[in-house]
Amino acid sequence: MEYPVILEKDEEEGGFVVTCPLLKGCVSQGETEEEALENIKDAISLYLAGIEDLKRMGRYRTVDIPA
Numbered sequence: 001m002e003y004p005v006i007l008e009k010d011e012e013e014g015g016f017v018v019t020c021p022l023l024k025g026c027v028s029q030g031e032t033e034e035e036a037l038e039n040i041k042d043a044i045s046l047y048l049a050g051i052e053d054l055k056r057m058g059r060y061r062t063v064d065i066p067a
Contacts, residue, residue: 004022005040013031017029
C-alpha cells in the first residue's frame, strides 16, 4: 500500500523531517533523504499497528460519507 509523505529539509537541526499527512501525528526524520524515507515506513507501520490494537479493544470506529 502507498501513503503520501512530505519530505522537508530541517534547516535548524540538519537532516530531513518526513510526515504522512493522512495519518495524524505520523512523523519521522533522518540524516539523509533515504534514511528519513526508510524511517517513515517504520513509523507508518507502528501507527497502523496501533489502529489495529484500538480495533481489537472496540475503541476504533469508521463512518461512511455519502458521495
